[in-house]
Amino acid sequence: MYLEHLEIKGFRNYRQGSVSLGPGVSIIVGRNGAGKTSLLEAAQYSICGKSFRTSRDAEMVREGSGFLRVSAAIETGGVKRSRLVSLQPGQPATVDQGGGPRWEQAGSVLCFSPDDLQLVKGAPAERRRFVDEAVSRRRPAYQKLAGDYQKVLSQRNRFLQRARAGIVRLADISPWDRQLMSLAFQIHDEREEYCRTLSPAFAEAYDRISGGSGSAEAVYRSQLQAHAGEEDREAAAVRELEQQWGGDLERGATSIGTHRDDIEFRVGGKNMRVFGSQGEQRSTVLALLLAEAVTESPGGERPLLLLDDVLSELDPDRRGRLLGALGNGFRSQVIITAADYNLIPVGGCEAAVVLEIGQDGLIRAAEAGDV
Amino acid sequence: MLPAPVEQLITELSKLPGIGRRSAQRIAFHLLRRPREETQQLAQAIVDVKERIRFCERCFNYSEEELCSFCRDARRDQSLICVVEEPNDIIPIEKGGDYRGLYHVLGGALSPLDGVDPEHLRIRELLARVGEGGVEEVIIATNPNTSGESTALYIADLLREKVKVTRLASGLPVGADLEYADEATVSRALSGRREL
Numbered sequence: 001m002y003l004e005h006l007e008i009k010g011f012r013n014y015r016q017g018s019v020s021l022g023p024g025v026s027i028i029v030g031r032n033g034a035g036k037t038s039l040l041e042a043a044q045y046s047i048c049g050k051s052f053r054t055s056r057d058a059e060m061v062r063e064g065s066g067f068l069r070v071s072a073a074i075e076t077g078g079v080k081r082s083r084l085v086s087l088q089p090g091q092p093a094t095v096d097q098g099g100g101p102r103w104e105q106a107g108s109v110l111c112f113s114p115d116d117l118q119l120v121k122g123a124p125a126e127r128r129r130f131v132d133e134a135v136s137r138r139r140p141a142y143q144k145l146a147g148d149y150q151k152v153l154s155q156r157n158r159f160l161q162r163a164r165a166g167i168v169r170l171a172d173i174s175p176w177d178r179q180l181m182s183l184a185f186q187i188h189d190e191r192e193e194y195c196r197t198l199s200p201a202f203a204e205a206y207d208r209i210s211g212g213s214g215s216a217e218a219v220y221r222s223q224l225q226a227h228a229g230e231e232d233r234e235a236a237a238v239r240e241l242e243q244q245w246g247g248d249l250e251r252g253a254t255s256i257g258t259h260r261d262d263i264e265f266r267v268g269g270k271n272m273r274v275f276g277s278q279g280e281q282r283s284t285v286l287a288l289l290l291a292e293a294v295t296e297s298p299g300g301e302r303p304l305l306l307l308d309d310v311l312s313e314l315d316p317d318r319r320g321r322l323l324g325a326l327g328n329g330f331r332s333q334v335i336i337t338a339a340d341y342n343l344i345p346v347g348g349c350e351a352a353v354v355l356e357i358g359q360d361g362l363i364r365a366a367e368a369g370d371v
Numbered sequence: 372m373l374p375a376p377v378e379q380l381i382t383e384l385s386k387l388p389g390i391g392r393r394s395a396q397r398i399a400f401h402l403l404r405r406p407r408e409e410t411q412q413l414a415q416a417i418v419d420v421k422e423r424i425r426f427c428e429r430c431f432n433y434s435e436e437e438l439c440s441f442c443r444d445a446r447r448d449q450s451l452i453c454v455v456e457e458p459n460d461i462i463p464i465e466k467g468g469d470y471r472g473l474y475h476v477l478g479g480a481l482s483p484l485d486g487v488d489p490e491h492l493r494i495r496e497l498l499a500r501v502g503e504g505g506v507e508e509v510i511i512a513t514n515p516n517t518s519g520e521s522t523a524l525y526i527a528d529l530l531r532e533k534v535k536v537t538r539l540a541s542g543l544p545v546g547a548d549l550e551y552a553d554e555a556t557v558s559r560a561l562s563g564r565r566e567l
Binding site: 141 | 518528555
């Protein structure tokens with residue numbers, strides 16, 4: 001995915017704005033409130049119809065404007081198209097897709113904003129969602145699988161509550177147990193496979209950002225792993241679940257399954273969720289994003305990376321190395337925002353183009369003296 | 372705005388599945404325009420269906436008599452029982468024309484979230500039918516979703532020792548283009564492929 005040109009009208013604080021981008025790394029500089037994040041948001045919205053900042057589309061329409069319009073010239077798989085997306089609050093967006101799909105796949109644009117730190121720091125559900133979304137992009141049937149698992153899990157939990165109330169016999173839970181474990185192992189295998197391919201790419205990306213060597217890994221943790229290598233692992237897991245009936249009944253919840261999975265990001269043996277510093281956690285998320293971008297998707301098309309304000313929290317060494325990692329044979333187009341020229345490391349990336357947002361919404365190349 | 376009887380009719384019609392207030396209005400005005408005999412026939416048909424239709428005592432299909440037409444038909448294979456969730460599930464199987472056995476209608480599928488437990492389905496009655504003897508195979512044709520699957524597993528457990536239990540295959544619809552099949556269906560068809 002290559003976003004060549006973007007034009008926006010009535011979007012957030014933009015009355016009007018436009019930018020032309022190169023296929024490599026672009027750094028957009030502007031003071032606070034100049035519209036850097038909004039520009040990334042407009043790029044994502046025009047391509048995927050989603051925003052990483054809001055789920056309410058109307059929020060993106062400039063106050064007093066009544067509508068927004070974003071046109072984008074993009075290239076995917078060697079084909080150039082222009083798209084025009086318009087939105088009036090209260091109505092669905094209209095899309096002139098220029099012969100392409102109405103919306104590109106969610107994975108064709110990967111965003112990082114400071115909030116994404118939750119991926120490392122937050123609850124396991126955040127990490128499961130990251131993996132599930134990545135697996136779904138590669139295998140669309142996975143979505144139905146995950147949906148079925150959720151359904152069976154809710155049915156089983158409700159069954160436990162009904163059994164506790166004496167409405168049903170606990171022994172009749174067995175069909176739900178078996179179906180849950182059958183789906184759980186299918187999910188387990190997909191997640192495990194994904195983490196196995198992600199881990200080396202994650203290690204490489206982390207090294208490039210941190211300057212370390214080969215000690216990072218993404219480790220999949222699942223209760224179901226206890227049954228790996230057993231002859232009938234599904235039956236074994238069902239038996240284990242049966243042994244939990246008493247406790248499950250008391251809690252009205254299911255104690256074993258892929259809904260308890262987690263993914264551990266380790267660096268030098270340290271779990272980043274618990275022991276990582278702010279900077280290390282930030283590097284971890286960035287490394288994951290980079291790893292996800294290079295892990296080959298079925299079409300082989302590289303996603304567009306939007307990195308909002310990632311430089312300010314990294315030390316100068318890491319800033320330089322991050323830009324080096326993104327610029328050097330990375331193949332994905334990258335757009336980075338920064339509040340200050342000082343954040344751009346000297347010589348950190350010859351390949352990067354630095355742009356500045358002017359008062360008029362025009363975004364033009366920074367002058368040599370600025371950098 | 373409308374006379375009370377018309378309003379009442381619209382209210383009743385809009386309770387029907389797939390009928391909203393707008394469609395209900397259209398139907399109500401249509402009925403007002405039709406001759407009296409025709410509307411009388413419709414009203415009578417609705418009354419009749421509730422008065423004359425009951426459940427077959429053996430298979431719980433809809434029936435006018437004690438036993439439904441399938442259960443009364445001695446030419447049908449008495450050693451085969453096909454288990455379905457609802458009476459309307461029988462229609463596509465009959466249209467297929469290949470099945471010559473009997474049916475058993477459960478009246479739903481297990482779903483704790485909807486308060487449907489084993490005793491709400493006609494499972495005990497199915498066990499009794501098998502217990503009477505003469506049945507060689509029970510084909511479970513519940514829907515291929517999570518509820519239908521659990522129901523199938525539950526019934527299979529109860530019957531496995533007594534009789535051969537089979538489950539309908541699932542996969543690609545016949546006559547449809549592969550291109551239009553959804554990913555989950557293709558995935559399932561692939562895992563259930565057979566050698567030629």
